[in-house]
Every structure is written in structure tokens, then in C-alpha cells.
Amino acid sequence: MPRIVISTLNARYIHTAFGLRYLYANMGTLQTDTVLLEFGIQQRPIDIAEQLLQQQPEIIGLGVYIWNVAEITALAAILKQVAPEIRLILGGPEVSHPPDLPQIAELADYIITGYGEISFPSLCQQIIAGHPPAEKIIRGETVALDALASPYAFYTDSDIRQRIIYVEASRGCPFKCEFCLSSLDATAKPFALQNFLQSMDTLYQRGARNFKFIDRTFNLKVDTxxxxxxxxxxxxxxxxxxxxxxxxxxxxxxxxxxxxxxxxGSLQFEVGVQSFDPQIQHRISRKQDNAKTQANLSWLRQHSNAHIHADLIAGLPGDTLENFGHSFDQLFALKPQEIQVGILKRLRGAPINRHNLDYQLRYDPNPPYSVLSTADMSFSDMQRINRFARYWDLIGNSGRFIATLPVLLDEQPFVRFLQFSDALFNTSGSTWQIALKRLFELTYIVMTDSLCVPHETAKHVLEQDYLRNGEKGLPAFLNIAEQTLEKTGIANKRQQLLRKH
Structure with missing residues (x-):
């Protein structure tokens, strides 16, 4: 049986715990006494606890992140109830910024802040040798990147076949955007390029084809x-x-x-725009040339096949609903394939927390700690943006409403979609579990009733998109048209197309 178990809960099965593989790779002489186990946040904490305890370990190390802190807390509470003798060590961003620590910190025997590749094995050695340190919180030690053992050999064949392979060509970030924990880094440090490429070749030869680079600034150094x-x-x-x-x-x-x-289909760029407002950018220490940003996004769409996933953040200090809409409209005009409307989160340790008092930033006390209101955006405003973001994923980002979207948005993308979002929520009462057929029906109702789109125009574009999606059965507004056609005895091309689907 292993003496040490390292584990975490991933948000989805397709994800892999890159940090755990780094820990395992650097366990040294303790590696043969260590096992790596991954779970998902959808699994019951009591079932995860059972599997961990079946290993009969002396030490359990858990990675704690904003997306799993609630589930990890429940798991840790169970472990401490049934096996209090096991030393519980926590690491990860959620526990790396004392004294700002979540409730789970009270359940830990030890907490390692920051990087753990060196400090975690050292702590385990001390515990196993019978000389555990007196201090509970241990600052993670950093070393030169070339001193770290590579994690890539510890992706399994199953990982390579079924999951995302996370890789990093550099660590850290030279920029100081206050909403991001990478702003705490001194700079970005590259791994030795040839060694990195050799690792990538080995993964490629093993069959890896889905590579997600976690570098914050991939294009910082053009040669690399x-x-x-x-x-x-x-x-x-x-x-x-x-x-x-x-x-x-x-x-x-x-x-x-x-x-x-x-x-x-081979290249995706995640582009953090966040805001086009120069005053907000200055306020949060974000250096961004907006003219170059717009020119580059335009170039990518016109002259490359790259899929652009562009990010905006709602709720930044000093932003208003109207002003956020201006940023959305500017970004939409550049035609990225996806616009991710994110809500500001309270990341522990992030410098943006210095604005909490002046701009009355009020956050949900429950993870993921989204901002609830600010001095310039009310709780009602933020709720509207939350619904806007969800419906935009369903309508704008999904690729299912290609013909419909230009009619829906017309010449005022943000204003029109916010109006659409408000009306859709009032009609459906939900932002989740809306079947695709029902979504088409609701979209038709809102477009014609609230946005005053002519019925025939709405039917025409929605019909094109519905048929393209290959759904079975007809939404209500097309069923009515079908019945009318049958009553009049008209059998035209449109009717035949509908029957095929």
C-alpha cells in the first residue's frame, strides 16, 4: 500500500490534474510510496473518501482550487471524522494566500502555499521520519525550472486517448492585471525549449493530439x-x-x-480583452494597446483559420452596465467566434481586492465568489449580466443560430441581446435545462413579441438554423405553419424539407 496519496477533484472528466503530475514527478525516493488519484466534482465526497482510505495512506495531499473548494471541504471533513490519524496536506491557489483562507484550512494538518514540487516531498519526508514541522503553513519553495523533473511521462495512455493534455512552455507572467493571480509573479520564465519540444514529441509519438498550453503569455517571446x-x-x-x-x-x-x-479546426487562441475602457484598464494595472488589439483580432479573423475565444469581464471596479456594453459591441464588431462574458471573481490574494472598499465590490461568499454588486453596477444589473452570459453561450457562442443572430442583434448587439435575455428569462423562468427545440420556440416568441421582429422574418431565419441542427420534430412556430400548409393543400419545397427532418 502507498504511504502517500495525492489527489484532487477535476471540474470535468476530460480535464487532467497537471499540478499533481508535477508533484508525482518530483517525489524523488518517495515516488514508489506515492499514488496519484483523480476524481470529479460530480462524484460524492463520501465515495471519494472511501476510495482514498482503501489505499491506507499515512498522508493525503489535496489540490484546492476555486472550482472544487466546496467539494474538497466536504471530503476533508469526512476524512477527518473517520481517519483523523492521517496527515492531511493542502495546496493550490485557494489556500496559498494566508491569512485569507477558506474554511477547509481549519481541517488541514499542513498547508503549502505556492508551488509544491519541492516543499511537498520535503514535508512528507519529515512526517514519515517522525519529525513533522511545528508550523502548519509552509511557504512553497521555488527553484530553477530546469531543476524540476518533467511531469509528461505521467500522462497515461488513457489520458492521451480521452483527455486534454496540459503543457507549459513557460511559467509566470510579466504583466500586473489585478484581477489575475499571475500578477503576483515577478516575470515569465521559459522552460528550456529543446527539452520541452522533446517532451512534446514523446507525447505526440504516444498519440497525443489535444494540447492545451497553460502559459499566460504564449506569444510574449516571438522566437519561442x-x-x-x-x-x-x-x-x-x-x-x-x-x-x-x-x-x-x-x-x-x-x-x-x-x-x-x-x-x-487545429488552432484556438484564448484572447483576454477584458475591457476596452482605458480608465478601467489603468485602474486595474492592465497594459493593453486597444488599437493593436482590435487590428490583431481583425487580422486573425480575416487572414487565419484560428478559432478566437475572446474574454470580457463584467463587474470591474468603476465599470457600468452601459460601459460594459460598449466593450461588448467593440469586441463583437471584430467577429471572434466566441465571446466569453465572464463575471469578476474574488480570487484570494489578487491585488484587485484593494478596490473592494472604494468601489463597494460585494462578492458571493460561496465559490466561485462572483461579484454580486459594485458601486456602479447594482445586484439587479449583475443578475442581468449573469443571464446575458448564459444565454449568449446558448445563442451567440453555440454556432446553432448563425442565420438568426444578425436579425436578433440588428445594429445594437449589446442592447438588443440584453433586452432579449431579459424577455427570455421572464418567459422561461430559467437559464438552465432548456432543450434545443424549446430554445428555438422561446427565441421565436421573444424575437417577435419583445424585439418586434416580423413573424415571417423570424420564422425564416429560425427555420434555417433549426434544419441545420438536424433536430427531430418541429418547434411550435413551424408546426403551425405546417398545419396551415396542409389545410390549404399546398406542398412546396419548404414543406418537404420540414418533413425530412
Whole structure:
């Protein structure tokens, strides 16, 4: 039986715990006494506890994040009830910023803040040797990146076949955007490029095709980013998929030339725009050239096959509902395939917390700690934005309403979709568990009743999108049209198309 278990709860099965693999790779002589177990937040804490205790460990290490802190707290409480003799060690962003600690900290025997690749094995050695440290909170030790053992060998064949493979070519971030924990980093540090590419080649030869880079600033150093892109271009296959987080205002010509060579469906860029308001950008210490950002996003859409996932944040200090709408409209005009409307979260340790008093930032005390209201956006405003974000995922980001969306938004994307969102919620009473057929029916009702879109126009565009989705059965507004056609004895091309579906 292993003496040490390291574990966490992933948000979805397709995710892998990259941090745990780094811990395992760096356990040294304790690696043979260590086992890595992953679970999902959908599993019952009591069932997870049973599986952990079946290993009969002396030490359990748990990774705590904003997305799993509630479930990990429930798990830790069970472990402490039935096996209080086991030493419970916590790590991860949610417990790395004392004294701002969540409730789970009270259940821990030890907490390692920051990076744990060196400090976790050292702590385990001390406990096993019978000389546990007196202090509960241990500051994670950092070392040169080339001193760390590589985690990539510890992706299993099952991981490679079924899950996302997380990789990092660099650590840290040189920017100081206050909403992000990476603002606490001194700079970005690259891993040795040739060693990194050798690891990528090994993963590729094992069959890995879904690579998600967790670097905060992939395109910061053009030589490195071009080299990585060229590495994958030389190994291009129909199923290769790469995800990068990029700086929106830094797209040199050499990088553009490499990006242009990627075929459709192989490249996704996550682009953090967050806000186009210069005053807000200055307030949160975000350096962003808006003109270059807009030019680069426009170039990517016009001259590359990259899929653009662009982020905005609602609830930043000093932002208003109307002003956020201006940022949304500017971003929408650049035509990214996805606009992720995010809500400001209270990350423990993030510098943006210095604005809490001046801008009356009020956060949900429950994870993920989303902002509830600010001095400039009421609770009602934030609830409207929450619903806007959810419905935008269903309508704007899903790709299911290609013909409908231009009619729905007309010349005022934010104002019109906010009006649509309000009316859709009033009609449906829900933002979740809306079947696709029902969503089409509700969209027709709201477009014609609240947005005053002519009935025939709404039917025409919604019919195109509905048939494209290949759903069985007809939504109510098309059923009515079908019955009318049958009563009049008219059998036209449209009717035949409907019957086929």
C-alpha cells in the first residue's frame, strides 16, 4: 500500500490534474510510496473518501482550487471524522494566500502555499521520519525550472486517448492585471525549449493530439512561440488541436506567417480583452494597446483559420452596465467566434481586492465568489449580466443560430441581446435545462413579441438554423405553419424539407 496519496477533484472528466503530475514527478525516493488519484466534482465526497482510505495512506495531499473548494471541504471533513490519524496536506491557489483562507484550512494538518514540487516531498519526508514541522503553513519553495523533473511521462495512455493534455512552455507572467493571480509573479520564465519540444514529441509519438498550453503569455517571446508552432506544423494531422492563451496586442509578422499555415479546426487562441475602457484598464494595472488589439483580432479573423475565444469581464471596479456594453459591441464588431462574458471573481490574494472598499465590490461568499454588486453596477444589473452570459453561450457562442443572430442583434448587439435575455428569462423562468427545440420556440416568441421582429422574418431565419441542427420534430412556430400548409393543400419545397427532418 502507498504511504502517500495525492489527489484532487477535476471540474470535468476530460480535464487532467497537471499540478499533481508535477508533484508525482518530483517525489524523488518517495515516488514508489506515492499514488496519484483523480476524481470529479460530480462524484460524492463520501465515495471519494472511501476510495482514498482503501489505499491506507499515512498522508493525503489535496489540490484546492476555486472550482472544487466546496467539494474538497466536504471530503476533508469526512476524512477527518473517520481517519483523523492521517496527515492531511493542502495546496493550490485557494489556500496559498494566508491569512485569507477558506474554511477547509481549519481541517488541514499542513498547508503549502505556492508551488509544491519541492516543499511537498520535503514535508512528507519529515512526517514519515517522525519529525513533522511545528508550523502548519509552509511557504512553497521555488527553484530553477530546469531543476524540476518533467511531469509528461505521467500522462497515461488513457489520458492521451480521452483527455486534454496540459503543457507549459513557460511559467509566470510579466504583466500586473489585478484581477489575475499571475500578477503576483515577478516575470515569465521559459522552460528550456529543446527539452520541452522533446517532451512534446514523446507525447505526440504516444498519440497525443489535444494540447492545451497553460502559459499566460504564449506569444510574449516571438522566437519561442514561432518555434513551437513550427514544431507542430511539421507534425500536422487532421486531429491535431492546439489551444494557446495569447496577448492580444502582440502579433509580429513572423508569428502571423506561422499562424496562417494552420488549417481550420487545429488552432484556438484564448484572447483576454477584458475591457476596452482605458480608465478601467489603468485602474486595474492592465497594459493593453486597444488599437493593436482590435487590428490583431481583425487580422486573425480575416487572414487565419484560428478559432478566437475572446474574454470580457463584467463587474470591474468603476465599470457600468452601459460601459460594459460598449466593450461588448467593440469586441463583437471584430467577429471572434466566441465571446466569453465572464463575471469578476474574488480570487484570494489578487491585488484587485484593494478596490473592494472604494468601489463597494460585494462578492458571493460561496465559490466561485462572483461579484454580486459594485458601486456602479447594482445586484439587479449583475443578475442581468449573469443571464446575458448564459444565454449568449446558448445563442451567440453555440454556432446553432448563425442565420438568426444578425436579425436578433440588428445594429445594437449589446442592447438588443440584453433586452432579449431579459424577455427570455421572464418567459422561461430559467437559464438552465432548456432543450434545443424549446430554445428555438422561446427565441421565436421573444424575437417577435419583445424585439418586434416580423413573424415571417423570424420564422425564416429560425427555420434555417433549426434544419441545420438536424433536430427531430418541429418547434411550435413551424408546426403551425405546417398545419396551415396542409389545410390549404399546398406542398412546396419548404414543406418537404420540414418533413425530412
Amino acid at each position: 512561440s514561432v518555434a513551437i508552432l513550427e514544431f507542430f506544423l511539421s507534425r500536422m494531422t487532421a486531429d491535431l488541436y492546439l489551444h494557446f492563451e495569447v496577448i492580444p496586442d502582440n502579433l509580429p509578422e513572423r508569428l502571423k506567417l506561422a499562424i496562417q499555415q494552420f488549417p481550420p
